[in-house]
Amino acid sequence: MSPKVRESVITTVVMLAVFGFLFTQTLGMPDSPALFPRMCLALLSILTVIMLYLDVRKYGKDHEAQGGVHWKEIALPLLAFAGVVVYAVLFDLFGYFIATAIxxxxxxxxxxxxxWWLILAIIAGYGLFIYLMFVVWLKVNI
Amino acid sequence: MSLTEMLMGAIAQLFTWECLSVLIIGVVAGMIVGALPGLSASMAVALLVPLTFQMEPAPGLIMLTAVYTSAIYGGSVTACLIHTPGTPSSAATALDGFPLTKQGQGLKAVGISTISSMIGGTASAIALLLIAPQLAKVSLWFSSLEYFLLACFGLTIIGSMSGDNMAKGLISGALGLFFGTVGLDLLTGYPRFTFGIIPLESGIQLVPAMIGLFAISQVMVSVEELRGGQTKILEGNIKDLAVGSPWPSRKEMKQIMPTIGISTVLGILIGILPGTGCDIGSWVAYNGAQRRSKHPEKFGHGAIEGIAASESANNAVTGGALIPMLTLGIPGSGTCAIMLGGMMIQGLTPGYELFTKQGEITYAIILGFLLANILMGVLGMLVAKYVVRICVIPNAILIPLIIGLATIGAYAIQNSSFDVTIMLVFGLIGYFARKLGFATAPMILGMILGPMAEKNWTQTLLICRGDLLGYFFSRPISILLFVMVVAGLFTPVFMRFFNKKTMGDPDAASKED
Structure with missing residues (x-):
């Protein structure tokens, strides 16, 4: 099995598991509000199976086909994402300006x-712009 | 008072210091607000409405309409240059604008976007001036069934937005439809997929989700590129970028003018239909341009017709949306709904009298809107050379700035930290979607059209009282729209079949390459 097909199989299994879980959530709903989400989930499940079929048909014999997700590539972006999450938490705790400076x-x-002076200049310029734009002009409470 | 007298009076009102200064302020402010991710035209108009209470009706409303149209344009600048649409209506522009920037033609991308926006906006202002009362009557023919079919027609666009993998594009669109169901059911008030989280009851907000899908995922992709040695959006120096002109060549103008013309007409018509808006207008026009193009495969890889279609249509929607607002009191978009409030506070009641008794004010507003579109184009072309320099800002500086702007953009819509969480969640979804080859744009389209489709479908079922077919066949517009939906669904299939027959198997060709 090529890495690409393996990736498709894993994606399909994960997606079907999520759609299955969401479908169980609709079982407790009255018929009317449950109808449209069920239609969407059924459609998603069918399309996911079709996606797997197409990938297997296209890459099944190509043992060298590579997938798009490699741990080496995504580690740093995920670390950056973790940094954004920490920033969002700091924003909640200390407000926008302190969190953004950090x-x-x-x-x-x-x-x-x-x-280092470039970093300071960027922080000062950005802070001033946001203050004038959002606090002074748009009256956003940050 | 005759029309000529009213127009003369309107011109006299428009060319006063007060009107001209608020016009310039409105255009510049709109461009800035539009360019900032998360700050939509509706938000800018909503925040400015209280300021207009102190003004006379004409300058107040001129400022609002100027902000409206230039914010829609402003969103395209960041969409082209940093793959971060400033407003949802520029999401389609990012598909071709950013690849063009990556090819070293950011200045051209901004130039084409500016010209298209100006032409679309100006033509819609002329339409507003000339044909407002006649065209507005069309919207009266639409019932919930027609709106449902219109939403379905919009969804057929996903087929052409899916890129190389139709199944993945459709999954992305269906996911968007599903995300649109989160929150309280409109009919019964039953909470769906809220998991006890109160802010989710009002649904997933489109703008934070869009910021996450486009901006945060782009931050993660940029970090990845930075690791791979790409330090800027575009490798090269500032001199290379400033070379040339934002003006397209004569050949390019010839190439884009038919697209601009058709997209402008489409945009105006879509704008007239209440509840649609600039985002739908840009997608419909983009899809149409791709279907008409001799080289549809170039779309998504820097096709100038793609930028022209999306940008001319979304600005044409602005004037179109003002038509039912001024003539019937039906806002053509969310922004117009806010503007309508501001208008009524000023003592202006939409309808026949607005074009007769209060004609001077109304025509001053319309002429002001026309002038705002021209000014927006002129300013846009003047600053394009400077704005484009954003491409050579090192990613190491751009990445944290985008994070800061995206966060404040997501937060400022409702002053809600929960919206920042939504942005983060969709950022992660967007990143993995891109890594796995799923197009993210259909998800946004699904989120926009899903609630519209569901609401109008439910209403139709109630109205038809069990006889859906009878109701459908009693409405000629429904039949026409249904035919359009079917045509929209099968056109990509026929086109692929036709292309295979005439040019051979494209897959095989690409493998040979």
Whole structure:
């Protein structure tokens, strides 16, 4: 089995499991509100099986076909995503400006932005822009 | 008072310092707001309505209409340059604008987007001026069945948005439809898939979901590219980018003008239909342009017709949406609904009297809207060379700035941290969808059209009282729309069959390449 087909099988199993779980959620609903979601989930399940069939037909004999997800490639993006999650938590705790300053410094140092005065200038410029735009003009409570 | 007298009076009102200054402020503010991910035209208009209470009716409403049209345009700039549509209506623009930028033609992408937006917006303003009362009557013929079929017609677009893998595109669209069911059922009030989370009862907000799917997933892709050694959106220096002109060549203008013309007409017509909006207009036009194109395979890889179709249509929707609002009091889009509130507070009641007794004010607003579209185009072309420099900002700087802007954009819609969570969840979904080869744009389309389809289908079932077929056959527009839906569904299949017959198997060809 090529990595591409293996990836398709895993994707199909995960998706069908999620759709199955969501379908069980509709069992407790009255008929009317459950109708449209059930139709969507049934459609999704059929399409997922078709997707697997097409991938197997296309890549089944090609043992070299590579999938799109490789741990080496996605590790860093997932780490960056974790950083965004931490930023969202900080935003809730300390407000937008403090959280954003921490996030900007953290990301720019991690991504090797130099020199230090550039980082400070970006934070100051960005903060001023957001303050004028959102706080002064748009009256957003951040 | 005759029409000429009203127009002369309107021109006199428009060319005052107050009107012209709010017009310029409205255009510039709209462009900035539109370019910022998450800040939609409706949000900008909603926030500005209280400011207009202190103004005379004409300048107040001129400012609102100027913000409306230029915010729709502004969204295309970030869509083209950093794959982050500033507004949902520019999502289709990102499909071709960003690939064009990656090919080193960001300036051209912005230029085409600007020209198309200006032409679409200006033509819609002229339509508003000339044919408003006549065209507005069409919307009165539409019942829930027609709106349901219209939503179905919109969904047939997914077929052409799916890229190389139709099944994955359809899954993405169906997922969008499913996400649209989350929240309280409109008819019974029963909570669906909320899992006890109260903010989910009002459904998944489109804008945070869109920011997540496009902006956060793009951040993750950029981090991946950074690891692979790509330090900027576009490798090269600032001098290379500023070279050339945002103006398309004569050949390119010839190429895009028919697309702009058809998309503008489509946009105006879609705008007139209440409840549709700029996002639907841009997708329908994009789909149409791809179907008409001699090279549909170029769409999604930097086709200039794709940018022209999407941008001319979404700005044409703005004028179209104002037609039923001014003549019948039916807002053609969400933004118009907010504007309608501002208009009524000013003592302007939509209808016949607006074009007779209050004609001077009304025509001043319409002419102001026309001028705003032209000014938007001129300003857009003037700043294009500078705006395009965003492409050579190092990713290491751009990534955290996009995160900050996306977060504030998602939060500011309702001042809700929950919307930031929605953005994060959809960011992760978007990233893995892209990695696994699922197109993300159909998901957005499904989320826009799903609730519209479900609501109108339920209403139709109630109205027809069990005799759906009888009701359907009693309505000629429904039959016409049904034919369009069927044609929309099978056209991609026929086109593939036709292409295979005439050009051989494209898959086989690509393998040979």
């Amino acid at each position: 996030m900007l410094v953290g990301f720019m140092i991690a991504l090797k932005v130099k020199p």
